[in-house]
Amino acid sequence: MESTKKVFHVMYDDDGTVLTAAKQLVAKGIHITDVYSPFPIHGIDPVIGVTRTRLAITSFMYAMTGTSLALLGMWYFMIQDWPMNIGGKPSFSLIENLPAFVPVMFEFTVLCGAHGMAITYLLRNGTLPGMPASNPDPRTTDDKFVLEILTDENEMDAAGIEAAVNETELLEISIKDYAA
Amino acid sequence: MDTMNFRFEGRAKTLTYVLMGIGLLALVSGFLTDDSHGHQRFWANMLVNGFFYFSLALGALFFYALQYATESGWSAVLKRLFEAMYGFLPFGAGAILLVLLAGQFHLHHLYHWMDQTLYFEYMLADGSYSHEMAEGAIDNPNFDKIIANKGAYLNGTFFWLRTVVYIGTFLLFARLFRKWSLAEDEVGGTELHYKMYRRSAVFLVFFAVFSSTLAWDWIMSIDTHWFSTLFGWYTFSGMWVSMLIFATVCLLWLRSKGYFKEVNESHMHDMAKWVFGISMLWSYLWFSQFLLIWYSNIPEEVTYYIARMFTQYKVPFIGMFFLNFAVPFYVLLARDAKRNPKFLIPVCFLIFLGHYTDVYLLVVPGTLHDHAQFGFFEWGTFLGFLGLFIHVTLRRLASAPLIPVNHPFLEESKALHY
Numbered sequence: 001m002e003s004t005k006k007v008f009h010v011m012y013d014d015d016g017t018v019l020t021a022a023k024q025l026v027a028k029g030i031h032i033t034d035v036y037s038p039f040p041i042h043g044i045d046p047v048i049g050v051t052r053t054r055l056a057i058t059s060f061m062y063a064m065t066g067t068s069l070a071l072l073g074m075w076y077f078m079i080q081d082w083p084m085n086i087g088g089k090p091s092f093s094l095i096e097n098l099p100a101f102v103p104v105m106f107e108f109t110v111l112c113g114a115h116g117m118a119i120t121y122l123l124r125n126g127t128l129p130g131m132p133a134s135n136p137d138p139r140t141t142d143d144k145f146v147l148e149i150l151t152d153e154n155e156m157d158a159a160g161i162e163a164a165v166n167e168t169e170l171l172e173i174s175i176k177d178y179a180a
Numbered sequence: 181m182d183t184m185n186f187r188f189e190g191r192a193k194t195l196t197y198v199l200m201g202i203g204l205l206a207l208v209s210g211f212l213t214d215d216s217h218g219h220q221r222f223w224a225n226m227l228v229n230g231f232f233y234f235s236l237a238l239g240a241l242f243f244y245a246l247q248y249a250t251e252s253g254w255s256a257v258l259k260r261l262f263e264a265m266y267g268f269l270p271f272g273a274g275a276i277l278l279v280l281l282a283g284q285f286h287l288h289h290l291y292h293w294m295d296q297t298l299y300f301e302y303m304l305a306d307g308s309y310s311h312e313m314a315e316g317a318i319d320n321p322n323f324d325k326i327i328a329n330k331g332a333y334l335n336g337t338f339f340w341l342r343t344v345v346y347i348g349t350f351l352l353f354a355r356l357f358r359k360w361s362l363a364e365d366e367v368g369g370t371e372l373h374y375k376m377y378r379r380s381a382v383f384l385v386f387f388a389v390f391s392s393t394l395a396w397d398w399i400m401s402i403d404t405h406w407f408s409t410l411f412g413w414y415t416f417s418g419m420w421v422s423m424l425i426f427a428t429v430c431l432l433w434l435r436s437k438g439y440f441k442e443v444n445e446s447h448m449h450d451m452a453k454w455v456f457g458i459s460m461l462w463s464y465l466w467f468s469q470f471l472l473i474w475y476s477n478i479p480e481e482v483t484y485y486i487a488r489m490f491t492q493y494k495v496p497f498i499g500m501f502f503l504n505f506a507v508p509f510y511v512l513l514a515r516d517a518k519r520n521p522k523f524l525i526p527v528c529f530l531i532f533l534g535h536y537t538d539v540y541l542l543v544v545p546g547t548l549h550d551h552a553q554f555g556f557f558e559w560g561t562f563l564g565f566l567g568l569f570i571h572v573t574l575r576r577l578a579s580a581p582l583i584p585v586n587h588p589f590l591e592e593s594k595a596l597h598y
Contacts (some may be wrong), residue, residue: 060513072225087475099474102467 006150006158010165011072011172017042018145021168022047024145027149030156036140063103066112067105074101136174144171169171186439189576196571202455203564210557215547217567218539223288224547225558229565231285231398232422232539235271235415236569239267239423240388241354248380256593257442257583261427261434263361264577266354268569273347276398276567280343293334293404297322326405334401342397346390367587391416402546406484408473414465415542421458421504424536425528428455429574432521442570442583445519446596448592449590456508459531464507487545492552497541504534536562 012018019041022032035041045052048060056179075094078084078101078124083092086100122128140146149165167171207222212220244262247255283291292298300309301323305316327334356375364372392412402410408414428451434440435448447536473481507530515524544552586591 056515088477099467100473102471 004151005178006145006151007176007178008161008165009139009174010147010168010170011139011151011174012145012147012169013143013171014040016063018147018167019047019072020145021170023100024168025164028156029154030149030164033051033150033153036135036137036146036148037142038141039117041145043090048110051079055121058120059113062116062120063109063113065116066109069112070108072103074104075110077088110169184439184582185580186434186582187325188574188576192574196567196574198280198453199563199567200571201564201567202560203567206557206560206564210507210561214557218286218553220288220290221548221551221553221557223279223282224543225561226275227290227317227398228536228540228543229561230272230279231543232277232536233268233569234276235419235539236270236423237268238350238391238421241269241357242384242391242420244357245353245380245383245387248376249384251377251589252293253589253592254447254596255365256438256587256589258427258431258447258451258593259361259584259587260577260580260582261430263358263580264573265423265427267358267576269350269354272567273351273495273570277343277347280340280398284340291401293327293330293401295322296334297468298324299328299331301328302404312461315404330370332406334404339397342393342436346394349383349386349390353386354378358598362498362580363586364587365581370588373588391419398447401541402543403484403487405455405480406434408469408481408484410465410469414462417458417462418535418538420578421462422532424451424454424458425532425535426569429525429528429532430454439582442594444594444596446598447519448524449515451461452512455524455528455531456518457506459508459512461485462535463501463509468546485510488541491545492550493541493545494519500537500541504531504538507531507534 010021014022014165015037018035019039022035023042025032026047030078035044035048037044078086078097079092079094082099083090086097089096091097099104121129126134135141135146137146137147147165149161151161154161156164162173162175210225211222212217214220217223240262244259244266246252246258247262279288279290282288283294284292286430289295297309297320300311300320302310302313302317303320304310304314309320310317332338356379360372361378362380362412396407399415400407428448431440431448431451432444435443470485473485486495508527510525511523512518540558587593
């Protein structure tokens with residue numbers, strides 16, 4: 001028996017065309033699962049209903065973790081474990097020596113914020129080095145753009161989606177069965 | 181073609197007159213009630229306000245030239261606001277020149293190095309001063325070796341030459357930019373635009389040097405024995421961010437009155453990013469100057485901070501640093517806060533006062549020492565200058581189309597979106 005679950009991969013050769021096509025399809029009530037593109041397409045996120053990224057919030061949390069860790073480290077190394085005479089001011093007090101620790105805290109904040117954000121991004125996208133590629137067509141890493149539409153996520157049946165997709169300026173279309 | 185002009189009238193105009201009235205009252209009553217020697221309190225306050233509001237105008241001229249020199253498109257719809265703001269340059273320069281002239285004629289003693297007796301090692305029998313030992317001469321008790329060694333730079337002739345060149349250059353470029361900008365409205369084309377592009381680059385070269393040296397001459401020379409290499413950049417970042425704060429609040433107000441419809445959310449987001457970014461630049465330079473002096477702990481360098489951190493100025497000095505750094509950092513870090521006037525306006529008001537306090541603490545601890553007071557005279561003058569600045573800015577804003585008619589980047593600027 002033929003499966004009714006189908007996945008559409010519709011290929012375009014221009015970012016402007018893919019944006020227009022996405023708008024046309026969304027206007028007909030079709031839900032687009034994802035867009036594969038070699039570069040970010042300005043303005044596509046609200047069209048296909050991608051919510052705003054929370055990556056900036058994670059970055060802030062990583063950065064604050066970095067600040068705290070650096071402060072804790074400086075306190076332990078320079079005040080607690082082996083008290084240091086800093087700049088001829090042997091006060092051995094964290095608050096009085098704080099200016100000397102600010103550059104370290106700043107650098108560690110940036111380090112943790114940037115690396116934490118980059119690693120989170122790669123993990124979330126499944127694009128860490130060595131991870132298997134998940135894009136439907138290797139040409140989307142070069143100069144082609146692919147819209148992915150699943151019948152599972154749409155009210156419209158496969159024939160209706162195919163008809164709607166064929167009205168856009170597409171380059172190629174691939175329709176496959178898949179097991180849910 | 182939509183060429184709606186700003187109309188300066190009604191409550192806003194009345195308010196600027198009220199503020200200027202308060203300022204005038206404060207100046208007169210302040211001068212009459214000021215019992216400090218040589219009206220030191222009066223002149224110090226004039227320098228604080230003169231420099232603070234001059235730097236708003238100068239920051240606008242710099243930012244304006246920066247937009248041209250970098251061929252920036254986004255800011256084309258905003259350029260008339262910056263033009264209006266640098267219209268205050270002659271007034272600010274006038275206030276500073278008044279203070280410097282009074283100092284030159286020894287009406288006050290803000291600039292210790294202006295005392296000519298400091299430079300001579302010997303005092304002759306007849307009471308005159310000499311560099312050479314002579315019969316009957318004694319050691320000059322006023323002789324100050326450190327200041328005498330700075331005589332090649334800090335002397336009346338060279339000082340006045342520099343001051344006149346700075347102000348002359350700024351006023352000349354401000355006048356030319358405004359003239360060409362208005363001419364562009366009439367003739368169009370790109371010829372004037374490219375002319376302004378080239379002249380802006382020339383201006384920035386002068387500004388790069390003068391912004392540092394004017395801070396040394398007018399502000400840093402108050403603490404004559406002390407010097408800091410990055411003092412000029414620190415005061416420059418302060419003038420830049422104060423100017424951006426004023427421009428941002430002014431834009432929000434004008435938009436709420438229905439003007440500047442071409443200025444969209446993205447422009448305001450950009451302005452907020454500038455306020456945020458230059459606040460961080462200011463904090464970075466403030467802290468860089470402090471850290472090196474604190475760490476090396478050399479007596480001739482720490483005097484500046486001793487006078488500010490271990491005296492009555494401790495709370496405002498440390499408080500204004502945290503205000504100007506932490507408030508914009510934590511509040512304006514989020515994208516939504518930058519786009520929301522409910523966050524932007526309170527932050528702008530707070531750090532505007534914070535940067536005024538910064539300028540106040542550049543001048544006052546070195547001139548009034550432990551005799552400083554902060555009363556009606558100080559805040560009245562601050563408000564008076566604010567009223568004058570707003571009045572001059574808005575009057576000039578009303579005198580030309582709000583949106584430049586023939587700027588080559590106009591369409592690009594109107595379409596700014598991200």
